[in-house]
Amino acid sequence: MKIALVGYGKMGHIIDQIATKKGHEVVARLNETPTLENLNNPDVVIEFSNPEVAFNNIKVCLENKIPVICGTTGWLDRKAEIEEIAVENNSAFLYGSNFSLGVNLFFALNEKLANLMKDFSEYNIQLEEIHHTHKKDAPSGTAISLAEGIIKNNERFDAWKLEETLNEELGIFAIRQDEVPGTHSVYYKSEVDEIEIKHTAFNRNGFAVGAIIAAEWIIGKSGNFTMNDVLFNKQ
Structure with missing residues (x-):
C-alpha cells in the first residue's frame, strides 16, 4: 500500500515508522498543502494535521479521488461538507476522534x-x-x-x-x-x-496502528465511514 502522510508531526512520524515495518511504502510526508503532484500518487492519505488546515487538506485529496483517513480534531463543524465531497467524488472518507x-x-x-x-x-x-x-x-x-x-x-x-x-x-x-x-x-x-x-x-503507538488498519481497510471502498465499520462491521 502506498501511503501519503499529510501532517508530519509526532503522529506522522510514528505512523511512518509502523507503516514501514508493516511493509507499506510512504510516498509523501507533507506539512504543506497537498496537491496532486506532491502526494505522489498514493493509494490512501492519512491526515493528522491542525484544525485550521484539515478541511482543505481533506478536500483536495477527496476531489482527486484519494481516500482519506483523518485523525485531526477541532474542525468538525465542517465535517458534513467533507462527507458530501466524498460522495460527490465517489471517494472514501473515514474520520476517527481516536484510532486506538x-x-x-x-x-x-x-x-x-x-x-x-x-x-x-x-x-x-x-x-x-x-x-x-x-x-x-x-x-x-x-x-x-x-x-x-x-x-x-x-x-x-x-x-x-x-x-x-x-x-x-x-x-x-x-x-x-x-x-x-x-x-x-x-x-x-x-x-x-x-x-x-x-x-x-501509555503512548501514541495505539493511535498509529489503528490509523494504518483503517487505511488498509478503506482501499477499494467509497462513502463515509467510522472506526466502528473497521472494527465491528468488517466487510
Whole structure:
C-alpha cells in the first residue's frame, strides 16, 4: 500500500515508522498543502494535521479521488461538507476522534453503561480528559465522542459543555498536563457511591496502528465511514 502522510508531526512520524515495518511504502510526508503532484500518487492519505488546515487538506485529496483517513480534531463543524465531497467524488472518507482499538472498545462500553444508567437519575454524570500541553483543542475529540455516546443513550442530556455538568448539559473537564498521551474518564456519582470507567493511553503507538488498519481497510471502498465499520462491521 502506498501511503501519503499529510501532517508530519509526532503522529506522522510514528505512523511512518509502523507503516514501514508493516511493509507499506510512504510516498509523501507533507506539512504543506497537498496537491496532486506532491502526494505522489498514493493509494490512501492519512491526515493528522491542525484544525485550521484539515478541511482543505481533506478536500483536495477527496476531489482527486484519494481516500482519506483523518485523525485531526477541532474542525468538525465542517465535517458534513467533507462527507458530501466524498460522495460527490465517489471517494472514501473515514474520520476517527481516536484510532486506538482500546478506545473504540471503550466507546462501546461507554454507550452500554449509559444505556444501563439512563433510568437512575440519582447518579450525576461527569467526563474528564487529560492530554499533553501541546494539544490545541479542548475538549478532545475522544471526549466529545464519549459525550455524544452518552447523550444518544440518555434523554436527560441534549448537549455537552466544558467544565461541570449542569442541567441538560453534560460536562467535560479538559485538563492539560505535561506529556500525557490521553486519559479519559466517565464518572457516575451519587450520594452513596461512584462508578467510574477509564481509558489510559501509555503512548501514541495505539493511535498509529489503528490509523494504518483503517487505511488498509478503506482501499477499494467509497462513502463515509467510522472506526466502528473497521472494527465491528468488517466487510
